[in-house]
């Protein structure tokens with residue numbers, strides 16, 4: 130059940146230029162949160178910013194959770210000033226957990242930039258609950274934006290790097306790397322990153338004939354399925370169900386459910 | 393201190409245990425927020441606007457944050473009256489909630505049918521007719537208005553049609569986008585409305601200078617939140633000066649002292665809207681805060697404060 134918890138900051142560090150990791154103490158969130166879910170952070174008291182900021186759980190520990198975020202605008206810039214020992218109001222856990230399919234043999238993550246954020250928790254869940262270690266394609270514009278490589282290595286994941294400028298790994302798009310990994314029947318792809326990248330990954334998976342899960346982003350007000358502000362158009366043709374809520378029906382969707390034509 | 397305060401009100405025939413409800417569209421169908429607080433504590437739950445058929449609403453993007461508020465163009469996405477009656481209303485009833493059923497139709501006949509069905513099924517204790525949503529494309533009226541609520545003649549016709557269809561307390565929800573809000577309000581009152589709800593969101597828009605495109609796919613949307621509160625308080629005051637029927641005031645309320653501004657300006661009831669998104673327990677805290685206010689000011693009944701601004 131989602132709730133609002135005041136959490137103490139245990140650690141807050143810049144992990145690469147403009148990217149931070151925030152670890153907060155909360156047995157409640159740690160106990161309830163599952164990989165793929167997210168929370169809404171109250172950046173600071175007062176009316177600016179007016180809305181909370183959605184962030185997914187990077188990792189879920191015994192009595193704390195971590196959030197990995199990128200400075201995008203004013204809200205995340207203010208958030209980065211939070212120091213150890215201070216408190217922050219967090220609403221969550223929200224959204225549906227990432228589905229874990231026991232029948233799948235091979236799991237491949239496709240992470241673009243800060244889109245890597247939900248994957249460490251998902252890798253841990255897959256290893257613990259399915260006994261399967263996922264492979265990871267980490268893609269970004271440039272080397273300094275490749276995050277979590279070390280964490281995945283520690284979990285025993287095979288990691289493939291790709292950058293737009295060739296500063297690390299292959300100079301290629303993630304979807305190209307994916308195709309070259311020869312994913313066959315029994316493979317499932319899990320993707321999070323910029324919309325264009327998720328669309329390309331969806332298209333690649335369609336061509337390969339394998340299922341693809343995508344974790345979407347949308348501007349959110351309530352995070353709880355109430356305001357109907359965060360919808361994306363689905364491929365469902367029933368009028369009443371055409372719009373799906375990223376916050377409540379997702380954020381993780383089977384890619385074939387989304388109407389990618391709009392992106 | 394510690395003496396009990398009477399927070400109960402009678403809003404045009406709707407008895408509420410306290411003056412606090414929620415803005416339509418900011419609380420879905422009630423159940424969604426029950427994990428944060430016992431929603432039956434509210435004076436009433438106001439539903440999302442219900443239409444005869446389910447509506448998918450506008451294309452995304454539908455939402456953007458603004459200074460002290462937000463801009464939305466949801467386009468009245470809702471489950472439709474049938475699903476509401478079957479799946480949503482029973483939950484509200486089981487949990488002992490007082491229900492304000494908010495309705496939206498494309499014609500007086502549709503509004504009348506919606507009101508009649510809500511009453512017949514016992515699925516609302518009052519009807520709030522949304523004549524003022526800025527996010528649906530209504531054909532321009534003969535007098536060049538885009539909202540029913542902007543045309544007193546239409547407000548009269550719609551109110552009469554709904555009035556004839558239901559005996560439930562009938563609230564007419566008005567738009568701030570008018571020259572003189574007294575005109576549609578008096579038209580509604582003359583046609584048999586039991587209360588006026590004000591305000592709906594303020595028509596507004598935003599443009600992304602980098603892409604030169606409108607931020608909302610609908611181009612225009614409605615502004616809500618604390619940014620609009622001073623406008624709303626003024627319009628509630630305008631209404632309370634001319635109306636005999638009570639006012640349900642809303643627009644940017646975040647806490648009890650905001651709510652008191654509306655009550656002192658003449659609102660009998662208040663609704664918490666967008667701020668619930670930021671702070672889901674806001675409405676409950678307003679109830680507690682109003683009680684505390686009355687105790688601090690030695691007031692036995694909240695209704696003694698309605699319109700009690702001292703000039």
Ligand SMILES: Cc1cc2nc3c(=O)[nH]c(=O)nc-3n(C[C@H](O)[C@H](O)[C@H](O)COP(=O)(O)OP(=O)(O)OC[C@H]3O[C@@H](n4cnc5c(N)ncnc54)[C@H](O)[C@@H]3O)c2cc1C
Nearest residue numbers: 183184185197198199201202203204205246346347348457
């Ligand atoms: C379910 C979900 C999970 C997310 N998880 C993470 C995460 O783990 N790490 C991370 O760095 N980012 C994550 N994001 C994106 C993050 O919420 C935005 O980057 C952040 O809200 C930007 O706020 P800002 O004030 O810095 O930017 P501004 O540009 O000032 O924000 C203005 C408005 O736009 C919204 N907004 C801006 N960018 C985005 C975006 N990409 N997605 C959604 N809303 C946006 C903001 O919430 C705010 O309402 C997630 C988004 C969603 C929907």
Ligand SMILES: Cc1cc2nc3c(=O)[nH]c(=O)nc-3n(C[C@H](O)[C@H](O)[C@H](O)COP(=O)(O)O)c2cc1C
Nearest residue numbers: 415416417441522591592616617643644645665666
């Ligand atoms: C996301 C959103 C959806 C809304 N949907 C409706 C609606 O369906 N029907 C309606 O009458 N008003 C609707 N409103 C208007 C609110 O009920 C309220 O009148 C307005 O937001 C002002 O109050 P606030 O500033 O406290 O939000 C909506 C407002 C928001 C922000």
Ligand code: FES
Nearest residue numbers: 352356357359376
């Ligand atoms: S953010 Fe409100 S419905 Fe998704």
